[in-house]
Structures are given as C-alpha cells and as structure tokens.
Amino acid sequence: MGTKDLLKEYNLSRQCDNLYPKILIPLRIQEALLAEQSLGRAKTADRFGELSGWAVALGAISLATPVGWLGLIGAGAAIFYDSTEGYQERKSTVEEENKRARQILSDPELLRKYMQSQLKSTLQTTRSSLTKSDARSGKYDDVLLNAVRAIPGCLVKKGEGLNLSYTFTPDVILHIPSLNLWIDIEVDEPWFLSDSGQKEPIHYIGKDDYRDQQFYDARWIVIRFAEEQIAKQPASCAKEVAKLLSLFNVDASQLFQTTPDLKPVERWNYETALEMHRY
Template sequence: MQYPNIQTSVELDVLVEKGKTYRKPVKPKFNYKEPPYPNPTYGGIYHVAVFSSLIAGMFVLLGIASTVAGSEAPIGALGPAVIIFLLSIFVVVGQTNSKNEEIDKYNDRLDFYKSKNKEYEQELALYEKKLENYYSKIRAKDSLGDKKHIENSLLEFYSTIMKPRETSSVVKKGKMESVLQNHLEKYFGNKIKIDKALFHDDFDKIKTPYIPDIIYHNSESGLCIDIEIDEKYSADGQLIHYQHNSHDDQRDQFFTSQGWIVIRFAEQQVVENPKGCVLEVLEVVEKYDPSFVKEYKHTELQNIASKLSPVDQWKKKSSNNNSVGYTNYDFNDDLDDDLPF
C-alpha cells in the first residue's frame, strides 16, 4: 500500500459513477400443472369379477332354493359357486377401494395445486406493483438527469450512515494532527471536527470507540471522512501502522461499512507537504460531496499546491529502528499568510 490511501465502499463508488441503480423485477414463474382426473373406468379384472359374482351368486341362490324346496341340491356345484362368489366380491371391493384411493390422492394434489396457484396470484400482484414502482423510478431518474440523480442518490445514501458522536474518551493528539487540522479548517471551516467517535460492535465489550484523528463532516449532505495520519513508530518506539496490520484493516473496514471514506496520510507527507494533503482531501470532497460549494480559496489551493509524493507503507519486519518523526523536519506553522484571502 502507498500513502495517501483512500478507501471507500463499493456501494458508494457505484453511486458516484451511476447514481442509484434500479433492478427490474423478475416476473414469477408458475411451475405446477393441474393434476388430471383419474380414469373413471375400471379395469378388465373388475368387470370379470362383477360378472363372475353375478353368475356364482345365481348358482348359490338356486342351490339354496332347491334345498328349501326339498330337492337335492347339486352339492358338488354349490361349493365352487360359493367360493367363486366370495372371491369375486373380494376383487370388486378391492378394486373399488383402489379407485377411491386414487380419487383421494387426486383431491390432495388438486388442493396443493390450488394453494400454489393462489400463492402465484399473490406473487404476480406484488410483481405488478414492483414493476410499476420500477418504471416510475426510471421515469423520475430520466426527468432529473444523470447529475441530479447521482446527487440525490448520494444524499439518500449519506442520510443512513453512522454519524460521529461526542465521546468522553481522551486521545492525545500529535503535532502533525494539529498542523493538518489547522490547514484543513482554513479551507473547510466548521466541517472539520476532532474528538468525536464512532461506537463499533465491540464497544460494549472493550469500551473503546473508534476516534478519528480528524473528521470532515458536512451536516448538509451527511458525508463523513475519517482523516488519519500514520506515524511509523509510537512514543515508546514500537513499530505501528505497518502493512497488513489487522487492527488498522479491521478499523478501516468498519468505517467504510458504515458509509464513511477513509483517507490515510503518512506523517512524512503532512510534514513535507501539508497543502498537498489538503488538496487530496479537496479532490475527495469534490467527487463525493454533492453539497460542497467550491470557493475561490479552493481554486487557489489547486493552483498553488503540489501533488503529494507517494510514500510506501512500511513492513512489520523492519530492521531500521531509527524513527523519522516530525521533529526531524523543519516546517512552518504559519497558515499561508501570503495568500490573498
């Protein structure tokens, strides 16, 4: 990574380039077919069984009638007739029950089909509303024009982001924070804030909010920028803000996930070219702040300030432990008294 390092969310970059995009709703599909009614006719076995039961039943009745009349019944024929009759009745009852089961299953499938069809009709009605809403937004976007649509999209986005809050936590400010703060205030006035915080998800556990070095906050648009100055060493000589620092990475991800922009400068850049740092912030503000009003002093800054020279972020395993801090540089605390404003 090189300084200056600017981090934003993908969503914010999309809004800056295109404004809010609208996805056309997808028409729901109905993948169910009405079940066919089962065949009302019975199979050949059923009809054979009915016919057999009638014939056998006649033989059984004749046998019973002969016995009652005192005649000798043909016992040899009566026995098989009873058996055939009973078997035929059994087959007829079984076939009838099977047909009834088919009808019951059909009714269950029909009920399921009707319930899905009802759900589909509800989804279709919702789709029609979404489609109309989609076309109304497209018409509104076209009537506004791309630039105004982008501005409105950004204002809507910034209205939802987490805003900085007052905090009782005290963070000691370095010399360079004060130098850059003074330069930024000259060009952005009361939009520059300090000693405000964002309370992240782990606040209840670790009781430590994220406190930016400097904040650009335009209350009119809602844009928030976390401006950080990264020193190479801490006061006790420990290497900090090195490449792949999990704490810094997690912190930056939290800010961008909340809709903020993060700008990191190397301390060396603030020492050597504070106006270049302000110019970098100005370019970000012009791009992302729809409510920013450019003044003469901003144009003058763009004419006189030089671009920052990139600085490579240092690695964790650094053999050089000679801290290069602002005390090694000569800098002027005067705030550009030579400028005509």
C-alpha cells in the same frame, strides 16, 4: 477526473494497499455517488414473479398429501396468472419507472435533486455519536488540521472519539453538516517510543484494518497519510482531501491551483517500520 474514474482510482489503491494516501469510501456511499449510472440502466420485468416461486413450493409440498393433485392444480393456476396478468402488471410498473428515469436524466435540475436525495438518504444513517477523548495527540495532527481548515463548507476538529464497540479517536475529524458526511483523517507514524525507550512498530500494513473497518461500517470515509507526507507537503495533503470532496460537489479547486500533487509514500510492514525515518 469523473466520479467513476476517481472511485476506480481509490478502489485500486485499496486493493494494492501499499501506498499512502490510503482512502476508504464505504460501498453504500459509492453506490449513491454512482446513482446516475444506475438510473441510466433500463429495467425489464421478470416473466415469473415471487408468486410463481411460492406456487412451485406449494405444489412440491402438495405431492406428499393424499389430495396432492388439488395443490398442483392451484399451483398451476397461480403460475399461469403470474406469467400473464401478473407479468403485465410488473411490466407496466417497470415501464413507468423507466419513463421516470428518462425524465430525470433529461433534466439537469431533476438529476441534481435526485443525486442529492440519494446521497443524503445514504448519509442519514452515518453513526456520529462523539465523545471527548484523552487520546494522545500526534506531532503533526495540528499541522494536518490547519491544512484542511481552508476547505470551505467543512468543520474540522480533533480530540473527540466515535462511540462504537470501542471509542476510536481520529487524529482529525472533517464534517460537512449539509450532507452529514464524516471523514476520519489519520497521520500514520512508522514507530513510537515505548515507556522503556524502545522503538515499537505502529501503523504497519494490516495493523489498523479492524479499526478502519469499524469506521467503514459506520459510513465514515477514512483517509490515511504518512507522517512524511504531512511533514513535507501539508498543503498537498489538503489538496488530496479537496479532490476527494469534489465527489460531493465541494469545490475547493481554486485554493490549490498552484499546489503540487501529493507524492505517494510506500507503506511499511512490521519488519521495515523500525527502519523508517521519523520527522
């Protein structure tokens, strides 16, 4: 599956918001991954540039002054220049950019370096200030951690939180140092037992939206699995992570050739959470 199709699959899944796994990829990262397509779209020069806009505004203001006709003459001259010599300058610049784009697209090595630079530039701004966390570990966090550890080129850990408006602690953190790519991987349980022994719904639809948005804005990818998926198909969950990482040229396909695809699990709402089975 190509980059565009895989991103489309993830975005459709996000819009439906009713199945696990749930995968959120920040828009700026998606744009970097699709930079080749943007490069292939030829640019055209605008007949009128910013100077014309300023000239029109100046002309309108000048009408309110005693010598408004002078302002109108100046505005007209500016617009004429902007649509002739200014346009030719913009056209020349755009033609050079299009020529460079064609050169990059025709050379696989130049294209690889261009795509890599676009992605690295985007991921440089990822917020990754971590601190030790005493957040309670889930029953299957270690199962998930051990499953994804097999993927090459990745650092996998837990027990650390991301310092944002609040310290948010991922169940498992996956980091690719060569790209500065950070991924928050979660194991979602439907309910937990409170101190009084009562079942309390958790991770129902909408419950974690604010938290996910904080990671999204910090340019972290978020992956949410259902507890059932980690309990029954840990290797298939790791295969799903590997499929995502293929977008970033991390090839772990050989590890999962005989691993079955992950079975989707329907997400629960507040009312149905208590009816769900725990593993």
